[in-house]
Each structure stands twice: as structure tokens, then as C-alpha cells.
Amino acid sequence: MRSFVQLFVVVSLSAGFANYSFANEFVHIPGGEFRSVIPEGEGDNLIAVASFFMQEASVTNAEFLRFVLHRPEWQRGRAVSLFVDEQYLSKWASPIFLGPRSGLQQPVTQVSWFAADAYCEWQNARLPSFYEWEYVAAANESTADARALPEWQQEILSWYSQTGGDRLSDVRNRSANFYNIFDAHGLVWEWVDDFNAFLVTGDNREQGGADQLQFCGAGAITMEEKENYAVLMRVAMLSSLEARYTTRNLGFRCARRDEVRK
Amino acid sequence: MRRPITIIFVLAIALVACQPQSAGTESGSAHQADTGGSAAGDFGPPQGDPIQAVLTSAPVVPPPVDRDYPAKVIVDLEVRELDMEISEGVTYTFWTFGGTVPGSFIRIRQGDTVEFHLKNHPDSKMPHNIDLHAVTGPGGGASSSFTAPGHETVFSFKALNQGLFVYHCATAPVGMHVANGMYGLILVEPPQGLPPVDKEYYIMQSEFYTVGKYREKGHQPFDMQKAIDENATYVLFNGSEGALVGENAIKANVGDTVRLFVGNGGPNLVSSFHVIGEIFDKVFQEGGSRYQENVQTTLVPAGGSAMTEFRVEVPGTFIIVDHSIFRAFNKGALGMLKVDGDDNLSVYSGKEVDNVYLGDKVAADQLSAVSDVTLADITGTATKEQRISAGRVLYNGTCSVCHQQNGEGLEGVFPPLANSDYLMADTRRAIEIVLNGLVGPVTINGSSFNSVMPPMSQLNDDEIANILTFTLNNWGNEGDEVRSGEVAEVRAATERPQGAAN
Numbered sequence: 001m002r003s004f005v006q007l008f009v010v011v012s013l014s015a016g017f018a019n020y021s022f023a024n025e026f027v028h029i030p031g032g033e034f035r036s037v038i039p040e041g042e043g044d045n046l047i048a049v050a051s052f053f054m055q056e057a058s059v060t061n062a063e064f065l066r067f068v069l070h071r072p073e074w075q076r077g078r079a080v081s082l083f084v085d086e087q088y089l090s091k092w093a094s095p096i097f098l099g100p101r102s103g104l105q106q107p108v109t110q111v112s113w114f115a116a117d118a119y120c121e122w123q124n125a126r127l128p129s130f131y132e133w134e135y136v137a138a139a140n141e142s143t144a145d146a147r148a149l150p151e152w153q154q155e156i157l158s159w160y161s162q163t164g165g166d167r168l169s170d171v172r173n174r175s176a177n178f179y180n181i182f183d184a185h186g187l188v189w190e191w192v193d194d195f196n197a198f199l200v201t202g203d204n205r206e207q208g209g210a211d212q213l214q215f216c217g218a219g220a221i222t223m224e225e226k227e228n229y230a231v232l233m234r235v236a237m238l239s240s241l242e243a244r245y246t247t248r249n250l251g252f253r254c255a256r257r258d259e260v261r262k
Numbered sequence: 263m264r265r266p267i268t269i270i271f272v273l274a275i276a277l278v279a280c281q282p283q284s285a286g287t288e289s290g291s292a293h294q295a296d297t298g299g300s301a302a303g304d305f306g307p308p309q310g311d312p313i314q315a316v317l318t319s320a321p322v323v324p325p326p327v328d329r330d331y332p333a334k335v336i337v338d339l340e341v342r343e344l345d346m347e348i349s350e351g352v353t354y355t356f357w358t359f360g361g362t363v364p365g366s367f368i369r370i371r372q373g374d375t376v377e378f379h380l381k382n383h384p385d386s387k388m389p390h391n392i393d394l395h396a397v398t399g400p401g402g403g404a405s406s407s408f409t410a411p412g413h414e415t416v417f418s419f420k421a422l423n424q425g426l427f428v429y430h431c432a433t434a435p436v437g438m439h440v441a442n443g444m445y446g447l448i449l450v451e452p453p454q455g456l457p458p459v460d461k462e463y464y465i466m467q468s469e470f471y472t473v474g475k476y477r478e479k480g481h482q483p484f485d486m487q488k489a490i491d492e493n494a495t496y497v498l499f500n501g502s503e504g505a506l507v508g509e510n511a512i513k514a515n516v517g518d519t520v521r522l523f524v525g526n527g528g529p530n531l532v533s534s535f536h537v538i539g540e541i542f543d544k545v546f547q548e549g550g551s552r553y554q555e556n557v558q559t560t561l562v563p564a565g566g567s568a569m570t571e572f573r574v575e576v577p578g579t580f581i582i583v584d585h586s587i588f589r590a591f592n593k594g595a596l597g598m599l600k601v602d603g604d605d606n607l608s609v610y611s612g613k614e615v616d617n618v619y620l621g622d623k624v625a626a627d628q629l630s631a632v633s634d635v636t637l638a639d640i641t642g643t644a645t646k647e648q649r650i651s652a653g654r655v656l657y658n659g660t661c662s663v664c665h666q667q668n669g670e671g672l673e674g675v676f677p678p679l680a681n682s683d684y685l686m687a688d689t690r691r692a693i694e695i696v697l698n699g700l701v702g703p704v705t706i707n708g709s710s711f712n713s714v715m716p717p718m719s720q721l722n723d724d725e726i727a728n729i730l731t732f733t734l735n736n737w738g739n740e741g742d743e744v745r746s747g748e749v750a751e752v753r754a755a756t757e758r759p760q761g762a763a764n
Contacts, residue, residue, distance in 0.1 A: 154473070236434045245410050
């Protein structure tokens with residue numbers, strides 16, 4: 001068994017793995033205030049985001065492969081089924097070999113929240129919060145908050161107008177945004193630390209709170225502005241998930257607290 | 263809050279009671295015994311072995327339930343996000359229940375317990391759920407069926423009310439999920455079933471909002487602003503312009519009674535549903551239990567339905583439209599019912615005039631000439647002969663209504679194109695007229711005309727080039743080939759009248 005594993009590692013290395021750069025910079029994001037589509041409590045939705053660091057790109061297959069080689073308990077087949085569903089990393093040819101359907105530079109998908117969380121911890125980091133993600137993802141190439149621009153909205157909606165079955169493109173294929181973050185939109189969905197904060201209980205009788213998002217028309221209460229649709233799609237996606245779920249279009253990137261400048 | 267509702271309810275009962283034996287029910291009783299609603303819809307726990315529901319794609323309807331006891335019915339429905347054709351040469355990313363738009367037709371009996379399995383294909387980008395209007399319970403099943411990509415949810419409900427119900431996705435943003443095709447029909451038969459008919463079909467209207475204009479070729483993304491403005495690019499039956507025309511037309515024989523299960527997915531528009539040349543003998547308005555008789559056009563609300571029944575007496579092609587009529591001829595809301603059988607001249611003597619009724623809708627089997635030249639145009643290899651044969655099809659669809667199929671027009675009303683001195687004198691002017699229309703007096707072959715031709719700028723450059731090449735080289739005319747580049751040039755250099763497509 002052990003020799004098999006080593007063989008696969010050798011094969012993986014010979015497939016260019018050894019020469020691959022694992023650099024996925026943590027970029028400094030200055031703090032600020034912005035209006036979230038999700039009000040924090042009653043009334044005002046002005047959110048203060050403290051400065052932090054965020055990885056410039058989604059975590060790639062190569063980066064995640066390195067992780068499971070170091071932390072075999074997160075390999076497919078070994079990871080505890082409480083923490084991952086049946087589809088976990090199932091696109092990879094084997095638990096430690098990517099194979100032809102998964103490129104080194106493609107974002108890793110079919111990872112659960114638990115696995116993503118473990119990866120970030122291994123990086124001495126954490127998953128970004130939803131507000132951190134929304135703050136960064138509000139930018140286009142030149143401005144911090146481009147959400148009112150029709151082009152910004154249409155670009156995101158156009159991504160939804162493509163089926164998800166196609167091969168994912170590599171990370172950093174498009175230009176970075178205002179914060180030097182790549183692929184905030186248009187490549188994959190990404191886990192956030194508090195993804196389940198939108199989901200209340202799944203109990204129909206509880207009509208308040210974010211559970212409303214699952215009902216016809218209820219979304220319109222807080223989502224009256226059309227520019228919010230693009231973000232709302234992500235909220236809907238995240239709220240459909242459980243922490244052990246994986247999907248073919250869902251990846252992640254990590255964030256870190258900014259201790260020095262706080 | 264309770265009081266006003268009660269008052270309205272009482273009033274409604276009083277109104278019904280006042281009407282002297284109006285439509286009459288199946289039983290024909292003078293006092294319209296009501297069905298008892300949901301209170302009378304529970305026939306106890308499910309009996310017998312669980313039954314796997316037969317699901318069908320429009321226009322096909324599953325067979326009647328034909329069962330005299332409540333059963334447990336298992337429905338397996340898979341959500342798929344698929345690129346499919348919305349019009350000739352135009353694709354759209356549809357979000358579907360069961361791989362088709364509209365979604366699979368579900369047929370059950372009142373009192374049945376439905377175990378609903380909603381599967382979301384692993385390739386899906388979006389989470390989805392289902393709100394069935396046949397469900398009594400908060401959300402109509404929506405929150406119990408909220409399903410991430412690559413996962414499955416199961417919930418159960420008892421169908422307490424009989425009727426024809428819409429189901430749809432209710433995941434936020436709801437409007438976008440519905441606009442992308444996520445709706446279908448579920449029929450809850452009354453305990454005794456529906457009276458037998460010869461033919462049953464499933465037709466669902468809905469509209470689509472694309473970034474490109476009507477029939478603009480290529481892949482077209484969803485346009486949020488147009489959806490909010492309720493400015494539909496396409497209004498369609500069964501999710502595609504070709505879904506119910508040509509060889510896809512629904513069929514019947516003379517003497518048949520036809521039942522149409524009609525739904526309207528919206529998201530925004532209500533339908534004025536009409537079959538040209540037929541009168542609905544019965545319409546179960548809004549998919550409910552009572553019928554109106556002898557109806558020409560019935561209103562189908564967005565998120566609602568209607569059942570229509572009629573006997574076909576004469577053969578021919580009956581055109582199905584949304585009688586909000588620009589939708590039929592300029593946005594695609596057009597289908598066909600083809601009836602075979604012997605003529606019955608005592609009922610109807612006329613000849614068929616398909617071309618007039620079809621407007622700019624071209625029979626699907628003729629469209630290959632058009633798509634051939636479209637491809638050739640893109641690659642720069644379109645020949646004059648290709649343009650003429652494509653132009654003939656397009657001309658018959660768009661121009662022949664006025665200028666006539668023989669190009670001779672109508673004396674004093676519609677100018678001739680055949681041997682027309684005016685047409686042949688100036689090709690650029692001809693392009694301008696097709697694009698921008700023509701108003702006011704002109705003299706053609708010695709006769710004067712003073713009329714209005716509307717701008718035809720909804721046609722694309724390629725289509726106009728083909729129509730003009732055909733026109734300039736037919737009926738004895740001998741002229742130039744018009745290339746799409748020339749049309750593009752004129753389009754850029756001239757201004758369209760207000761309201762015309764750009």
C-alpha cells in the first residue's frame with residue numbers, strides 16, 4: 001500500500017507538480033465601511049470591515065493536493081464522513097493524484113467547509129467572513145464599490161448564463177480587482193466562514209430572518225435593488241449548503257487577521 | 263384581520279347563489295354542489311404499493327390516473343441547467359425541471375400522498391427548490407426542497423385540492439429562476455377522474471429576457487433590466503420558437519375532442535390564450551373545477567392555468583396564439599394544431615391561408631436554407647444562390663403578407679416588387695426602406711401609392727441581405743446580390759424612426 005502511495009506521489013511530481021509555484025499571496029485589504037445587502041440587525045446595513053489579509057486567488061488543485069499529502073486525514077476516502085459528503089474531491093483521479101480532469105492551476109472544488117477550514121488553519125489562516133468577501137467582491141478593476149454599475153452586474157449575471165458542466169478555467173485568468181484580488185466573481189463560488197449565518201433553522205414555521213430567502217417573494221423585502229441580485233445569488237447558494245457538502249462549482253480562499261495594523 | 267375576509271367570502275357565496283343555474287356542472291344539478299375544497303380532499307392514508315409517477319415532457323401528457331383509492335406516489339424530478347435552442351440559431355441557458363422547459367408534467371389523484379424527490383444535478387451552479395401550488399403548507403414545499411448542486415431532498419404532501427396547478431422554483435432571486443425556465447404543471451384529478459377525450463396536450467406559455475434582441479443569433483444571456491421592465495424579448499409556448507410548429511405541431515383528427523392543459527409560467531405576463539379558427543366548448547378557468555362554455559379567448563394568469571376542451575370539425579392548421587397579438591407575430595408566441603380528416607364543406611368552405619396567419623413565422627422544415635446561409639455569411643462564403651433560397655423563405659414569412667407571394671402587391675394598396683422600376687432603380691434606397699420604412703406618396707410603374715410601410719429593422723443584416731437578393735432576382739427581376747456588410751453600413755448611417763428596433 002505504501003509503495004503505491006509513493007508511486008502516485010512520484011507520478012504527481014513528474015506531472016509538473018514539483019515545478020509548480022504554490023505562491024498564493026495574502027494581499028492586504030484596507031478596512032472601511034460599506035452597505036451590505038444583508039443587514040446586520042434591524043435597520044441600518046452599514047457594515048464596518050476591519051483591515052485584513054486575503055489570498056489573491058482561489059486555492060488551486062495543486063495547493064490542495066500538497067495539503068492532503070501533508071495531512072492524509074483529509075484525503076478522499078480517509079476524511080471522516082461527518083466532515084465531507086460522497087462527492088468530496090471525486091473529480092480527482094485518486095486521493096493523491098489529480099489526473100486529466102483536474103488541472104494544477106484550476107481552483108479546487110468539491111471541498112467541504114470543514115476541509116476548507118482545515119486547510120486555512122494549516123496555513124495559519126481562516127476562511128473570510130461573508131462581509132469580508134462581499135466588501136472585496138464589490139470592487140471592479142478600478143473602484144472599490146462598483147455594484148451600481150450595469151457592466152458589473154451584467155458580467156456577474158452572464159456567468160450565471162453559462163452552464164456549470166464545462167471545464168473550469170485556471171485561476172488568475174482575468175485581471176485583478178481594485179484590491180488585487182483575482183476571480184472574486186465568474187470562476188467558482190467560495191466558502192465563507194459564516195456561510196450558515198443566513199440559514200436559520202430550516203423550519204418553515206419560523207418566518208422571520210434569513211429563512212425567508214427560501215420563499216417566493218420574501219427575498220424582495222431586503223433585496224429591493226437589482227444590483228443586489230448578483231450578491232443575492234451567492235447568499236442563496238451558501239444558504240443551501242451544509243458544512244459537509246461539496247459541489248463542482250464551490251471552492252475557497254483563506255484570510256488572515258491584520259494584527260499589526262489594527 | 264379576520265373580519266374583512268369573512269365578509270368577502272360571504273359576499274362571494276351570495277353572488278354565486280344569486281346566479282340562476284349559470285354554467286351547469288358535470289352533474290348538471292341546479293344547485294352547484296361544490297367540491298368541498300381541501301376539507302373534502304383527504305381520503306385517508308395511502309393504500310397499496312407506492313406508485314412511481316409517470317413524468318412527461320410537453321406537449322405530451324401522462325395517461326389518466328384511473329384509480330379509485332388514494333395512493334403514495336413517488337415523483338423523481340431532476341434539476342438541470344442546460345444550453346438549448348430558444349430560436350433558430352439562438353441558444354439560452356435554461357434552468358429546468360427534468361431537462362425541459364416547461365418542466366415535466368405530473369399527474370396524480372386528489373387525496374394522493376406525494377413523496378417528492380428533488381435532485382439537483384452535480385453540474386448545476388445554483389441551488390434550487392420547488393414550490394408546487396398543489397401543496398397546502400407554508401412555502402408550497404419550497405423550504406423543504408432547498409437543494410444544493412449534487413444533492414437530493416425529499417418531502418411529502420397530500421394533494422387535498424383538485425385542479426391544474428403550476429409549480430416553479432422559488433429560490434432567491436425568484437424572478438430569475440422563473441425567467442430561466444423553472445416551471446411546469448401538476449394535475450390533481452378529481453376522485454372520479456376527468457371525462458375521457460380523444461387527445462390531451464400540455465402547453466405552457468412563458469417569456470424570456472435576453473441581452474440581444476429577438477432572434478439575434480448566438481448565445482444570449484439573461485437581461486435583468488428587461489425583466490424588471492417586463493419588456494420580454496421572447497414570448498413562447500413550450501420554451502422554444504419551434505416547439506409547436508411544423509413537424510412539432512400537436513395533432514388531432516376531425517371529430518376528436520381535444521383537451522389542452524394550459525399553463526403560464528410568467529414570470530411577468532398574463533396570456534390571452536386563443537386558438538385561431540376554434541371556439542373552446544369548455545374552459546375550466548384558472549384550472550379550477552367549474553367550466554365556462556363557448557369561449558373564444560381565455561385569460562391565463564402568470565403562475566396559473568386553464569383547461570380547455572373543444573371538438574375539431576374540419577381539417578387544417580389551427581394556429582395557437584397569445585392574442586396579445588404582437589407577442590404572437592413578433593415575439594414567438596405561436597403554435598399549431600394540425601387536424602387531419604375529410605373536408606366538411608357545410609361547416610367551412612374556405613381554403614387554408616397559412617402564410618398570412620403565420621406572419622414572420624417560418625415553417626421549421628424550411629429554415630435549413632436560412633441557417634445554411636447564416637453560417638456561410640459568418641465565414642464569408644455565402645453565394646448569391648444561397649441568399650436567394652434563404653431570402654425566399656424569409657420573404658414568404660415576413661413580406662408576402664403585403665407584397666404577396668407573387669411579388670405583385672395589391673393595386674393601390676401594396677406596391678409591386680415584381681418588375682418594379684422603383685425597386686430596381688436604387689439598391690441602397692431599397693435597403694433604407696426595409697430598415698427604416700416608407701411613408702407617403704410614391705409612383706411605381708406609373709401607379710401612385712400613398713401608404714405606410716413599417717420599419718423592418720428587427721431583421722438582422724444578414725436576413726435583410728437575403729430578402730433583398732431574393733427580391734432583386736425573382737419574378738423576372740435581374741439585379742445585384744446584396745451583402746450583409748452593405749446593410750450594416752446603411753444601418754449605421756441612417757436613423758430608425760422612433761420605436762423601431764435598432
